[in-house]
Amino acid sequence: MRENLPPLNAVRAFEQAGRHHNIARAAQELGVSAGAVSQQIAQLEKWIGCKLFRRNNRGLEFTNEGLEYYAAVSTAFGTLRAATSAISRPNVRKSFVVSVTSSFAMKWLMPRLQDFREKWPDIEISVKTTELFGKFEESDGDVGIRYGTGDFGSFASTELAKDKLVLVASKTLVQDVALDEELSFISCLPLLVDRHPRLIANYPGWAEYLKLLGMKQVDGLVFREFSQQWMVIAAAINGEGAALVKECLVADDLSAERVTQLTEKTIELETGYHLVHLPSNSSDPVIRSFKNWLRRALKRN
Incomplete structure (x- = not known):
């Protein structure tokens, strides 16, 4: 006589797939491959003897049997989670x-x-x-x-x-500028400034970056100051000038092409x-x- 309980890993895969209505999301949650989740569900369906899901353009859809089974399984896992939490992590903050x-x-x-x-x-x-x-x-x-x-x-x-400083500007601002290695065009652009160099010890600013670029003549440069770095990034997106900002703060804007990185020359930050x-x-x-x-x-x- 076979065991009355189905394989627990297969039930867990089914519960996660049912929660997300998506094999890939379930796989990410469980830390396994999508193929492994599909195999576990197929194993469970074979063990039970009926289909639990139908696949459609949006992902997974329960069959009538699958929906009934999921209601019972999700309740059981919820009870298990609550019982485990009550015993092993009574002081976990909410x-x-x-x-x-x-x-x-x-x-x-x-x-x-x-x-x-x-x-x-x-x-x-x-x-x-x-x-x-x-x-x-x-x-x-x-x-x-x-x-x-x-x-x-x-x-x-x-x-x-730690992070590094990168030089960015909107594409519209530099679209007619030749991006030469010396970046001599920088002297023609407003330079956007935040308060970091004045408030954080040893935090590099435009003076250090221009020195890195080899620019010795800085007379006549136009600086536009903002109180916070998100303002500097917003100003750069709006085409107000070139910004020297932390890479992590501008990463999403670079990915979305709201700004472009003007050079690979960066400053590694000690802080x-x-x-x-x-x-x-x-x-x-x-x-x-x-x-x-x-x-x-x-x-x-």
Whole structure:
């Protein structure tokens, strides 16, 4: 007599595929290939003796038997998750507040935050913006993402990533300009400036970058100053001038071709992004997972 329970891995693959109505999304969630998920579902259908899904242009659609089975399976997995959480992680927080600068929030974190929410659907994360670069206080939030050298006094901090400065401008601004290696055309463009060089020790600005380009004659250059780096990027997109900005903050705009990188000459930054929090939160599983997610996402950029 055969075992009354179907293979658990196959049921898990079915549950994930049913939740997302998509084989590829289920495979990503389970950390396996799409082919492996399809094989597991086929194995389950063979074991049960009926089809559970129909495939259509939008992905997967339940058969009548599949829908009935999914209702029972999803309830069972939900019960299993709740029971496991209650026993093994009784103190896991249900929400936390992350404090970030508006530039990092707008240009990097917010476009990617849904990915973290999908990985931790039971955790409510709130984003709070600040203008502080290298300072963190307990009242700011449960964790802070700060830019600087990593010295945050009594708070625990972990470096997430360093970055580099890239030179960008809108295509319309430079469409009639010959992009020569010496970049002599830069002297004809307004140069967009933010406050980083004045507020962060050893943070390079236009003076260092122009020296890198070999430009010694800088008289007559036009500088346009903005308080925050997201404003500088917005101004560059609008064709107001050339911007020298962190690569991670302008990555999405480069991919979408809202701006173009004018040269491969970059400046590697000695300072970086850090996750900051109370030392007592170092072992918090949610904060630890958020830190690991940030590291991986910043590496992918």
